[in-house]
Amino acid sequence: MKIAVIGLGKAGLPIASVIADSGFEVVGVDIDERKCEGINKGENPIPEEMGLDVLIKRHGGKDLIATANYEDAKECEVFIIIVPLFTDENHIPDYRIMESAFRNVGRLLKKGDLVVLETSVSPGTTEERARKWLEEESGLKLGEFYLAHSPERIMTGFSVSRLKEFPKVVGGADRESGEKALEIYKKFVPNVHLVSSARVAEFIKLIEGCYRDVNIGLANELLKIADELGVDFYEAREYANHEYCQIHLPSTGVGGHCIPVYPWFLIKEMEKREKFDHARLLRTSRELNDEMVGYWAEKIVLECMGLNKPLNEVKICVKGITFREGVKELYHSRNLALVKLLMRKGLNVYVYDELFTEDEVGEMGLMWIEPEDADLVFDCFGLKMERGQCQLGR
């Protein structure tokens, strides 16, 4: 059985590699031809992904053929679609990439084939949009092909081990599709569970993200309160947490493609249905987390005022601009938002990030600085403020 994986990004490539490593022939489809060439030479385009190097070296160009051409996947019987879903500034998903992937797969679809969507989506997307796209292009009806949702549950950096250890769910657009998807997934994912529908599987992934977002929001709110009360939040958290209490860590907010996006799927869906009171906590958390940059900017300004320099001459270094520590990704990075907010205030802001070169930073229109040359360093991941060497030396 040949399996196609559509989308070889940070989520798709690990799963394609794990499937190849389970003994299947995999055709990976990605629009990036250069990336495909590299993979076929055994080169790993996501070096920070632990365990991926060895899998790509072992299977790239052999059991895992990367291609930009859907036609190369025409002999596949299983199509796993794991393409990005971007949202606009109103948090409305832009389905164009996904629709294109489904329509391309639809053109190859044969009776008895299985299509599984792994991208996290608003509940109903698999049963409605995806089914429609496939039926329109293939001329087949659901029942003649199988369609299911199995949300990816990876975490960049740990995707390979996550796939091997983490519980995964599958839900079908109809009962047979769920059972078929379970049967296939069991062959390469050890811990997989069938749920009653694709819609339930979609919902499961979103509420995991909501749990994280709300709990990070709670940590951020409690940090603000602790600061106001003169209490060390971290000390309090250490002793508050136990079996029944898991207060999260505070932050500059929540970035990346996942957690800050998923709650909006549910918020917008409720608004569309005029259930405005059904997503108040989700919305409050989203806003609270997004506004944390304002809180930190104020703290930074207050700290600058303690330095013996005119405010707009203080060299501020924002250390760490990626959305998460150790992952070279800036999507919805609140650290980058903090830099821009400080710039808009007219402050003298520089950045430092060990994942970026001075040139890369310059290309973003930002100024690079070594932390020791700054008057004040704000560590975005440690949430610590330190006076730079040049201040300490005085």
Add this chain to the structure above:
Amino acid sequence: MKIAVIGLGKAGLPIASVIADSGFEVVGVDIDERKCEGINKGENPIPEEMGLDVLIKRHGGKDLIATANYEDAKECEVFIIIVPLFTDENHIPDYRIMESAFRNVGRLLKKGDLVVLETSVSPGTTEERARKWLEEESGLKLGEFYLAHSPERIMTGFSVSRLKEFPKVVGGADRESGEKALEIYKKFVPNVHLVSSARVAEFIKLIEGCYRDVNIGLANELLKIADELGVDFYEAREYANHEYCQIHLPSTGVGGHCIPVYPWFLIKEMEKREKFDHARLLRTSRELNDEMVGYWAEKIVLECMGLNKPLNEVKICVKGITFREGVKELYHSRNLALVKLLMRKGLNVYVYDELFTEDEVGEMGLMWIEPEDADLVFDCFGLKMERGQCQLGR
């Protein structure tokens, strides 16, 4: 060393008993003379508290002397204050009971004595109010006596085992007080930790409550969304939860003396300081949880409309009126609030609760019914709606 425990309620009596069982002479002070008499005869006034019967039988009237007279505690060197703190309809604490307890203890206070507040309070209460009350009555200054906070962390029904197993924190009004309290508490609580101040200890207890309230709020919000989407919330929750995701159980809201009260301590403190944006998530969760009765009332009405009877003739049985299952306590019970809301809507509402007799229910101005005699039964703890026998028989 003799130890006084002021307040022999649901929190105080278990700790007094555990201390007596650790080999200390305990004087328990409570205004309820009849309760004191019973305890001294070995009778347990909180039968639902597991393991308490045997302790009261063993120590009541012997190592644990219950009394309504503070004078009987004058030889004690340690005073543990664990009295209720009620809040008014604006969520402002009424300190009168607590102040009276502290002033009575203050009159007995000798140099070197230790006073520990166990009641959960707004941060700063121990260092400010409690210290002032004690200093005014005793004529001593902090330093001549010790003062600390160690928030009770019990759960009614499991208090004895909680005290033996659960981590407990102590924080002093000054450094020496914290160390002194730790030294004493270690003698009867196995798992106790010193934190840097009474204020931190107060904060720790409150944020545990906030974590619970916000996460119950999240579960309630996700349940509403799931219902709207036609997804089984419980199925989704089962598969969403794992090591990093602990979605709580939904409910009719959050009742009792603890969780619905503590967030307000922080919300009101932030409002007093004009930090209106510092407790938005806490406030949203509080409101969301309190308003869940409206959600359930609507569901009940919708279900009634499916019965072949005029709406105001449908016999609705609300099953379970206590704030928590198995605990005979109605304080801020949302189930009772639900009953009253349905009554205000002009519906024909009855209650059933196995912890109450028909007479007790009647004294509350409510009507009793056996579930099998109702047309519709709403189970407040299982959140299930069932047509009564008389409907099913048709």
